[in-house]
Amino acid sequence: MVAQETETMEAAEVSGRREAVHYIVRRFGIYLFTLWAAFTVAFFVFRMVPGDPMTILLGQLSRAEGQLDPEEAEVIIAHYREVFGLDEPLYKQYVFYLGNSIFRGLDFGPSFVAYPTPTRDLIVQRLPWTVGIFTTSVLLAWIAGTGLGAVMGWLHQRRLTGLAVAVSTLLQITPVYLVALGLIIYVGFALRWLPPGGPYAAHLQPTWNWEFISSLLRHAILPMLSVMLTLGAGFTLGMRALMISVLGEDYLTFAKAKGVLPLTILKDYALRNALIPQVTGLAIVLGATLNGIFIVEVLFQLPGLGTLFVQAMGLRDFNTMQGIVLFSIFAVLTLTLIVDLALPLLDPRIRKTV
C-alpha cells in the first residue's frame, strides 16, 4: 500500500516536470496571441472613433496660419496623409503597422502630437515619468496596503480596526482626481508646503545636482501621495478581506492548536496564503497605471504617458494612441505572465493544477 503510493508520487514528479514545461510553453503562446489580438482590436477601434486626424490638422492650420489658401491646405493635407499612411486601404495600413511594430523594433510610425519625433521615441521619453512616479507609487501603495490590510485582517475583531476600515473605504471610493485636486488646492496652494504641479521647477534643466533632484522629489510627493492614498486604501481593504477569509481556514485553527507562535501563524500560515491573490491584483493594477491614472498626470502636469495619451486623443494621433495602448497592453500582459509563471513559487498547488 505504502509502496504503491510512493510510486504514484514518483510518477507524478516526472510528469509534473513535463507538465511545467508544457505549461510555460502554452502560457507563452497565449501571451503572444493575446498581445496580437489586443493590438488588432486597438488598431481598428481607434480608427472607428469619429474624427480624422487630417481634418483636425486642417482646423489647426486655419487657426495657426489664418487664411491659408484652400489649394495650399490640400497640398499640406496630402503630404501628411502620405506620411501617416492614411491613403492606403485599412487592411494595408494594418499589415504595414503590424510589420513595422514587430520587425522594426516597435516602430509605431511618426507621431502627430510631437511631429517629427517618432512615436517610439516619444513613448521612451515619457515612460520614465510614468514608471518613476506612478509605478513606484503603486508598488509603495501595494506594500503599505498589504501590510496594513494584513494587520487589520489579523486584528479584525478589535474595535479600532473598524475606524481604519471606514477611513480606507472612504479613501477608496473617493475618485483619485478629487484627492489630487484636494492636495493641489490645500497642500499646494493654501498651505504652500509642496509645489502644486509640474515635474520640477520650471527654470531647471535635468542635471544630477542637488537642486534638481530635490526639486524633482518635492514635485513628486503630491502626485505619488494621491495615487498611494486611493490605491493603497483599495489594497488595504482587499488584503484585509483576504486575510479574514484565510483566518477562517481549518489549517489556521490547526496551527493555533499546534501551539505555533502567533507571529509564525501570521507569517507562514495566514499571510502566505492571503498574499497569493493579492499579488495577482498587483500585476493587474500595475499594468493599468501605465495609462489608468492619466488624470493625475494631467492635473499635476507631469510629462508621462497619460498626458501624452490625452493629447494624442485630442488630435486623433492614431500612431501615438496605438503605441501607448499597445505598450500598456504589453505591460499588463507581461506582468500577468510573470505573475502567472511566478505564482507557482508562491503557491505549490498551481504547479499541479496547471
Place this chain on the structure above:
Amino acid sequence: MSTLLKIRNLSAGLQGRRAITQVVSNVDLDVEAGEILGIVGESGCGKSTMAAAILRLLARPQALQSGSMQLTLEDGETYDLLQMPEKKLRQFRWRRLSYIPQGSMNSLNPVLRVRRQMTDTLVEHGLTKEEALGRAGEVLEQVNLEPRVLDSYPHELSGGMRQRVIIALAVSMRPALVVADELTTALDVVTQRQILQQMAAIRDELGTTFILITHDMGVVAQVADRMAVMYAGRIGEVGSVKDVFASPLHPYSQALIASIPQQSGQRVEGLSGEAPSPWNYPAGCRFHPRCPRVFEPCSEQAPALRPQGSGRWAACHLFEPQFEPQNVSDQ
C-alpha cells in the same frame, strides 16, 4: 485506571451582542487515562464545540461560559485547563493534549511543505531542529508513512495520507490526550479502517488517551472503549461501548443503535423529526419532543446525569427515583 480529565459543569456557546446562545450545557464527563472515549451525536449536537472547548480553542463568536476541566497527569500533577493563562496554554497544548480538527484534510497549510509544518510545531515546543526532524520521521513511521512525505506539499498527498500526517503531528509531542474530531469522515471505508487501527496501535504503544468525536456509531463500535452519547448540547448517556450497545438506557441511545443497519435485511428504524438548533433548544429534557417514551416531567425539568451502576450514567427522567418509571418494565 486513573481519571485523566475531569470535566465539570462545562457550558459554552455563541456570544451574541446581548446574549449567549448556549450550545453545550452543563457537561460532566470523566476521561480515563489510556482509554479511547467515543463521543457520538447527530450533527449540530455540540460535539465539536465541546472538543474545541476542551482544547480552549474556541474563537469568537464561540465562547466558554462556565465549568472546570481538571487534567491529572501521570506524575500526579493537576492542572485546571480553564484557569490556565494563554501563554502557558500554548506550551501545554500539544505537549499534554493535542487536537485533530474536523476537516483535517484541510488542516495542513497548502503552501508549506509537510516538513516545515511538522518541525515548526516541534521546535516551538522546545526541540532542536535536528531533534524535530528525527521525531517527525519517527512519528510518520508510526502511522506507516515514508519519511519522504516530509518533502511533499499537502496537495500531493492522498486524503488518507494527509489524515495520517495529522495524526502523526498530533502525537508527535507524546501528549497524554488527543481530541480527534471526526477523524475518519470523508475517508473511504478501507482507509477509515486503517486509520482507526493505527490510532488504536498508538494508544497501545504510547498509552495515549483519545477522545474520538464522531457521528458514526460504527466508528465508536470499532475502536472505542467507552462512549458518551450527546444530544442537543447535553450528555445523555455514558458507559462502556459493550454495555451501551447491548442495552442502551437512554431512549436516544436506543434510537441511535436501532438506526445502525444490521446484517440481516432488517428495516432500519429512524427517529422522526430533526435535532433542535441551539437557538431553540426545548425546555426540560431537550429530547422530549422526539422521545417515544415522553411523560409529564420531561417537558418541565431537565434530567441530571446520574450513575446507573457498573460505570454507566444516564440523564433521563425514566431513571429518576422521584418519578415512577412505571413503563420501564414494559420493555
Place this chain on the structure above:
Amino acid sequence: MLATKSKRLAFVAAMAALFALMACASPVSEPIVIEVTSTPEPMMPAEVELVFGDLPRDETFIVASQAPNNDVWDSFNHYQAATYNNASGYNQLTQEMPFLEWDGVIYPWLAQSWEYDGDGTELTLTITEGVNWNDGMPLTIEDWLFTLQYNADNADKGIAWASFLTDIEWRAEGSNQIVFTLPESNFRFHQNFIGHIAGAWRPVAKHVWEGQDATTFKNPDAIGSGPYRLVSANSDTRTVIWERRDEYWDPERLPAPKYQVWLKRPEADVAVFEWEEGAYDLGRIPFQLMTRMMSANAHIKPLVHQDPCPRGLIFNVMNEPLDDPLFRRALGLLMNRQAVANLANVPSYVTPVLWPNTGEIDERFYDAAAAEEFEVTTFDPEKAVQLLDEAGYALVDGVRLDKSGNPISLDAFYIDIGDPAWTVWSWLLAEQAEKVGIEVNPRLLDIPTFFAQGPNGEFDILFRWFCTRPSDPTAMYDGLHSKYAMPIGERSSGIPGRYRNPELDAIIDQIRTGDPASAATQELFRQAYRIWAEEQPYLSLFGENEGVAFNTQYWTGLEVGQPWVHWGAHFRQMMVWIVPAQ
C-alpha cells in the same frame, strides 16, 4: 527633532535612489538647452522678486498658454505649420513677416512696399534693409532668395507658403527689391507676404536652413529675425524662456520686457490659482475662471479685442428645405443675433459682413441697401412666418411641412469651448423655430468630430467662424464656389454647405483675378454681397469680442483698440505697446 530629521533624510535618500534607478533603467528625455553668451546677471538687489531661477519678475513677461496644441517643445520649424506648437513663443517672438495687417491697415515689417505692373503679371517687392537674425547675422536679400527657392523646392513636403510659388519666377533687383513674374494676371500675389492673423510667407536664415530637411530639421536655436533669442526650452516642464536681444534691427520697436517665459498650463482649474498669485502676465483662460481671478487679484483685467474671425451659421443646401433661399432667410429672421452677441463672454456685436468691423463698414465692398432689403441681421419672427407661408411651407396642426409634405426637422451642430454664445444660438433658434412649427435639434459635437463632420457636409446647420481679410473680403464668397460642392461624405475645403450658383461662381472668378483696389472689382464685391444677402447660403451670426487675462501688476499699456489680436504674429505688434507698470 533629530529623529524626525534623520527620518526625513532617509526618506529623501530612498526616493533619490529610486529615481536614480529609474533613470538608469531607461533614457531620460533630454530637453534642449541653449547656452547663451550673455546669461542673466546672477546678483540681484534683495528686494527684486525672482522667478524662473534668476529672472527678475519685473523684467519678465510670462505668457501662460491654454491653447489646445501639439506638444512640440524641441523643434522650431515653422514649416511644419500643421504640427508645430503655437504655445512656445517661437512664432510670436522670432518669426517676422514682410507685412502685417490689422483691421484693413497694412503695416510694413520685413518689407516696405509692393507694386504691380499694369496688368498684374509682375510684382516688385521692396524689402527692409539693415535687418538681422537673432544670432547676429545680417538678414539680406540672399536669405529671401534662398527661402523662396527652398520653399518652392519643398512644395511637395507639406509645408505652408510653398505651393503659391508654383510657376512663379523671381529675380533680385539690387539689394532691396525682388521682382516676381506671374504666369497670369494676379493682383493678390502680395497677400502671401502679409500676415493677417498668423501666417504669411517669411524668410528663413540661409546659414541655418541650407541643406536641411524641411520636414525634420528642428531649428534648435530658434533662429528668426525677431527681438528675442532662445535661452532654454524644456519639454518636461513645457517652458520656453526667451531673452531680448538689444541689437535688434528695429530699436524703435524693441519690446520692453527683457525676458519672456512661455509655458503651457493645460489644466485651467489648477492654473487659476497660479493666476491669482500673479504668476502670469497674459494668457487665455476660460471666462468663468477669469471672473473669479479678477475678484481674487485686482491686477488682473480682461484684455478685450475684436476677434478677426466673425461667427456664422452654414446651411447644408443639399438637405430639403435648406435648398430654398426663402426658407434660409426665414431661419435668419428667426435668429436673435443681438441676444446671442450679448451672451458672449465679452459682449459682442452684430455684423452684416463677415469681416471684423467696429460698425464703420468699408462701403467699397459692402452693399448696405442689399443688407437692409434682405434683412441680413434682423430678428423678426412675424416676417419669418410670412416668408414661410408665401414660400409654401404649410402649417398643419402646428407643424410646418416641407414641400414633400414631411414635417421639418433640422439638426443644429455646435461646439463648446466655454463661450455661451457658441452654444446658445442653437437653443434660441430652436425656441423660435418651434413657435413657427419647425423642429430644430441642437447637437453638441466634440472638436475633432466637428472638424470631420463639418467639411464632409454631415449637418443641417453648422456653427463656424469666417476668417476674412477686411482689406480684401474675397474669402467671404470664395468658399461658396461650386467647385467646393462635393458630394456628402467627401471633404470640402470651402464653406461646406454644398452651395452652387453659376452666377456667383462667375463673379468669384472675376474677383479672384481682379485688383481689389480697382473700382471695377469693388463693384463685383458689392454684387457678390447682394447675391449672398438674397441667397443667404450661410448667416452672419455675430462678430465676437474676446477677452484674455492680463495681469497689470508688472506690465501695462495694453488697451482696447490697439492694432493687434493677442495670438499669432499679432503678438509681436502687441509687444510694442507693453510698458512696465509703475
